[in-house]
Amino acid sequence: MxxxxxxxxxxxxxxxxxxxxxxxxxxxxxxxxxxxxxxxLLQLSLSLKSKYEDVYAFPPKFIPEHPTFENYAEVARNIPVFDYTWHSLLVSVVMVVSNVILATMAGYALAAMRFRFRGVILALILSTLMLPGEVTLTSQYLTVKALGAANTLVGVFLPTAITAINVLLMATAVRSIPPAVLDAATIDGASTLQQLRYVVWPNVRGMAMVVALMSFIQAWDDFLWPLVVLSDPKKYTLTVGMQYLQSSFGTNPRVVAAGTVIALIPIIILFAASQKMFFRGVQEGGVKG
Incomplete structure (x- = not known):
């Protein structure tokens, strides 16, 4: 007692x-x-300050004395911000769909299927995580150019249509499914696609949400690769287009801050709308894996 x-x-x-x-x-x-x-918050405050306010005052003032949206209008006047936003959104959505589908299939193959050289393939996938993206930049560009996708949004999307980290995350989620459940589905005559749809997917949706959100943020924030593969300013993504503000309005940090806030708003809205599912997926992956 x-x-x-x-x-x-x-x-x-x-x-x-x-x-x-x-x-x-x-x-x-x-x-x-x-x-x-x-x-x-400092960038948001800076983007709302008028040209008569001192942006270099210390300590900084978070509340503008004369708030204005003129800096946002200046961004819209100097770059086609809506076109660039559409390009970034298109690339991000396609990358989310491809990573969720392909990473789920690859994760299922690595975690649940038995075939020769599975360990070698897994080791190769893990080895790609040790290489910084800049190392493979030249080979990626040559490959995309050989496919005729240079200076296109397809070329921006192709190298990240499926990423190693997402495959490993989905493989970890698939391993949480009891093997007896998959064996029972096989005995009942379910094909591989049927197992993926009716057995695997209901159990890995939480981790798929994590993959989707990470893929969207990666595609939306990517700057170096779109800058390399795109040569036509009309096809720029939002992050590359915002670089024009930095070069043209370097002496006016208010306009640069307004462009930064515009680029951040979609990610903030997306994360605020999906944070419950995101953390639920992280928790499920941590507990089951």
Whole structure:
């Protein structure tokens, strides 16, 4: 009886930390929020400031004295921001769809199917994670050019149609499915596609959401590869188009800040709308994997 009471009291003390621990936790959370959210708020404030306000004042003023949207209008007047946004959105959506479908199929093959050289293939996929993207930049460009996809949005999308990290994430999710369930589906006569649709997919949807969100952010934020493969300014993505602001309005940080906020808004909206599913997928992958 005494041991049971001691266990209960210890669990309660763990679940309810002391006041100093609570204070320390909130201090750390506030500090992390300032570090992560502070630069965005500073950029937002800077984008709303008029040309008569000092943007280099210290300490910086987060609330503009005369807020204006003129800086955003200046961005729209100097670059086709809606066309660039459409290009980025198109590439991002296609990349999300291809990564979710192809990574799920590849993850299923690596985790559930038995074939020769599976270990070698897995080692090759893992080895690609050790190489920085700049190492394969030249070979990727030569490949895309040979396919006739240079200076096209297809060329922007092709090298990241499926990525190694997403394959490994989906393989980890598939491994969480009991092998007996997949064996039972095989005995019942289910084909590979039927197993993927009716057995695998319902169990890996949470991780697929993680893959989708990571793929969207990667495609939306990518700057170097679109800059290399695209030569026509009319086909630029948003991140490459925003570089024009930096070169043309380097002396006016308000306009550059407005362009940065425009580029960040879609990601913020997407993450705010899908954060529950995202963290649920991360939790499922961490627990089951």
């Amino acid at each position: 005494s041991k049971t009471l001691m266990k209960r009291s210890s669990s309660r003390s763990f679940n309810k930390p002391s006041l100093p621990n609570m204070v320390l936790r909130y201090v750390l959370l506030i500090l992390m929020m300032i570090i992560s959210v502070g630069p965005f």
